[in-house]
Each structure stands twice: as C-alpha cells, then as structure tokens.
Amino acid sequence: MNQIAQHLFQVKERIAQAAKQANRNQQQIQLLAVSKTKPIEAVITAYAAGQRCFGESYAQEAATKIDTLRQQPEYSDIEWHFIGPLQSNKSKLVAERFDWVQSVDRDKLIERLNNQRPASMAPLNICLQINISGESSKSGTSEQEIFRLAEQVSHSERLVLRGLMAIPEHTRDEAVLGSQMARMQALFTELAQQYPSVDTLSMGMTEDLELAIAHGSTMVRVGTAIFGARDYS
Numbered sequence: 608m609n610q611i612a613q614h615l616f617q618v619k620e621r622i623a624q625a626a627k628q629a630n631r632n633q634q635q636i637q638l639l640a641v642s643k644t645k646p647i648e649a650v651i652t653a654y655a656a657g658q659r660c661f662g663e664s665y666a667q668e669a670a671t672k673i674d675t676l677r678q679q680p681e682y683s684d685i686e687w688h689f690i691g692p693l694q695s696n697k698s699k700l701v702a703e704r705f706d707w708v709q710s711v712d713r714d715k716l717i718e719r720l721n722n723q724r725p726a727s728m729a730p731l732n733i734c735l736q737i738n739i740s741g742e743s744s745k746s747g748t749s750e751q752e753i754f755r756l757a758e759q760v761s762h763s764e765r766l767v768l769r770g771l772m773a774i775p776e777h778t779r780d781e782a783v784l785g786s787q788m789a790r791m792q793a794l795f796t797e798l799a800q801q802y803p804s805v806d807t808l809s810m811g812m813t814e815d816l817e818l819a820i821a822h823g824s825t826m827v828r829v830g831t832a833i834f835g836a837r838d839y840s
C-alpha cells in the first residue's frame with residue numbers, strides 16, 4: 608500500500624473509533640480529503656485508494672487541478688469542496704467548478720455565487736462559515752448573522768443550504784475547543800430545524816477530529832494526516 612492509501616486507512620480508523628466512542632454511526636461522518644498545496648498526483652493516488660471528496664482552499668490552484676481531472680472521464684465522480692477564504696473576484700472560478708462552497712460568510716458572496724453558477728450544473732451546495740473563536744484573523748461570520756445569511760441562501764435559486772462550517776481556535780485546550788464545538792452543534796441543530804436541506808456540520812481536522820465527532824460533526828476535513836505536512840499554507 609502506498610503512503611497516502613495507508614494514511615487514509617488510518618484516518619478512517621480514527622473516525623470509526625471516535626464514532627464508536629460517541630455512540631454514533633460511522634456512516635454519518637464523511638471524510639473530506641484536503642488536498643490544498645498538494646500536486647494533482649496526490650489527488651489521483653487518494654482517488655485510487657477510494658477517496659471521492661476533496662477540499663481545496665486556493666481558487667486558482669484548485670481550478671487548474673479540477674480542469675485537468677475533468678478532462679479524464681474516470682474522475683468525473685470526484686466531489687470538490689471549496690473551503691478557503693473566498694475573495695469576491697475569485698467567486699466565478701469557484702462557482703463554475705466546485706460542487707460545494709463551505710466558506711460562505713457574507714451576502715455579497717451569496718449573491719455572486721448564485722448569479723455565477725452555470726445553469727447547466729447542479730445547484731451549488733453551501734455551508735456558512737462561522738468564526739466560532741471570534742479571532743480577528745479568522746474568516747467567517749458571527750453567530751448573530753447566520754440566520755439572516757441562511758435565509759438569503761434558501762431564497763437563492765442556484766444554491767442549496769447544506770449547513771455550517773467552522774475552524775475552531777488552534778489550541779490543544781480541550782475545554783476551549785469543546786465549548787466552541789458545542790456552540791456549533793447547537794447552532795447546527797437549530798438551523799436544521801428551520802431548513803430541511805441542512806444536514807452538514809463540517810468540523811474537525813487532523814488535530815481535533817475525535818472531539819469534533821463527539822460534538823456532532825458530520826464531515827471532517829483532513830489534510831496533514833492524509834497527505835503529510837504542507838510546504839506552505
């Protein structure tokens with residue numbers, strides 16, 4: 608087995624263990640392989656090992672990968688998720704290529720993605736990103752804004768509201784992390800009660816996926832544990 612396949616296997620084991628610990632069905636937790644900064648060969652290797660959902664953070668880099676792989680029909684079942692901060696002037700690149708955008712945090716972006724999503728494609732799946740730690744360096748909207756933005760997405764013809772995404776504070780303090788994740792879980796539950804299309808709580812990365820699964824995450828986004836450390840981020 609190659610290293611990426613081996614790492615994928617180990618991450619799935621971690622997810623299975625965490626699901627068991629939390630008394631949850633493992634099938635409720637999707638694995639998004641975060642391939643940002645990694646060469647297209649890494650995506651192909653993970654694909655060969657059975658991985659189908661990939662996360663990218665840089666619009667131009669991702670567009671090149673997606674366009675290359677789209678020319679090869681055998682990769683047509685890859686699901687691409689945009690998870691990085693999205694500048695408005697890059698929204699078209701993303702709207703024309705991705706299946707999901709998880710980093711939606713303002714009304715202008717919602718409007719642009721809705722207008723730019725080609726009619727020939729399925730509606731774009733949207734997660735609202737919440738700045739749950741309140742750190743000024745982080746993108747994402749505030750807890751107060753979510754319900755207003757959710758309403759806007761739900762009225763956008765070319766978009767489907769799927770849920771919430773967060774990057775909790777970078778800390779090993781489980782009390783701090785746990786309380787931010789618990790708030791995310793509560794917001795997610797409230798949102799799902801209002802919108803039947805909401806089924807995704809995207810939370811948990813290499814360092815904290817077990818805690819995220821304990822707090823109801825339905826999608827963990829894992830880069831380092833699958834593809835190794837990044838040269839830049």
Ligand SMILES: *Cc1c(COP(=O)(O)O)cnc(C)c1O
Nearest residue numbers: 641664690812813828829830831
């Ligand atoms: C890079 C990134 C990840 C993956 O982080 P790892 O710690 O490498 O697993 C997850 N989510 C987002 C939004 C990212 O930018």
